[in-house]
Amino acid sequence: MIANPETVPTVRTMLDKYAEALEPWARATVTRMLAEVNQRDARQWAEQAQAMGLALRKELHQAPTGLAMRRLMEEQVTLITSLPREAGERVHDLVIKGLEDSVRADEIAREIKRSGQVTESRANLIARTEVARSASTLTQARAEHIGSEGYIWRTSGDSDVRHSHKQMEGKFVRWDSPPTLSDGTTTHAGQIYNCRCYPEPVIPDL
Structure with a gap:
């Protein structure tokens, strides 16, 4: 039995709603991650501060990291909430392709199941990349502030x-x-x- 294309918008709608529901959780999670990265970066600067002049150490405490943090926050929340939407688009494409090629429903189902693995893989990629990118961006903000x-x-x-x-x-x-x-x-x-x-x-x- 071939999958009914009328069910596809329903799946996509559900995943869109899930993405919207994810936003508060994504924002809270990103906030914690950025706070941890920021603290780690600040500690690393503090460890080097002994070799710096007093004026330079004071400047480091006044570095404008807030703007960088807010920008990173919005970019990372967008990345996280994009995952279910991308999964929905993949489901849609798979079903339409299945209808065009007369692929059996169980074969389409297997491909859809595999979509979850693709999403998980991308989620891990986002996590690894964004932690490193946040650390580098905060280091840049502090470094540029002190010249x-x-x-x-x-x-x-x-x-x-x-x-x-x-x-x-x-x-x-x-x-x-x-x-x-x-x-x-x-x-x-x-x-x-x-x-x-x-x-x-x-x-x-x-």
Whole structure:
């Protein structure tokens, strides 16, 4: 028996409503994650503060991280709530394709079930990427506030580092000019999917 296309809008509507219902949870979850990343970044700066002048340490406490936090919040909530909507679009496409190709309903059902695995995989990708991106973005906000013009690109130093990122190890990068890597991507360290690199700020002498 072929799936009834009239059921597809219902599935998509339900998933759209689920995405809307997810927003408060997504916002609370992202808030906690950003707070943890912000505290970790602040601690790392504090550990280096002993080597800094008193004026510079005071400036670090006044860094305008709030704007960066709010921007990250909205971007990450949008990413999380997009997952069920994307699943709904995939279900719709699978059913329509099944009708066009006369695919049996049980085969369509198997593909739909596999959609959950695709969504889970993307959810994990978002989580890994956004934690690293948040850390890099907050480091940039604090560094620029105290006059840093750029950073040294650092990788995690293991065999999983992408070739294009390995080529960036030890290079100076300006905050206002993210580099275009050899694979064609333009990004700062730690600010692209699955990137475990990080920026080592170059602090001006005061």
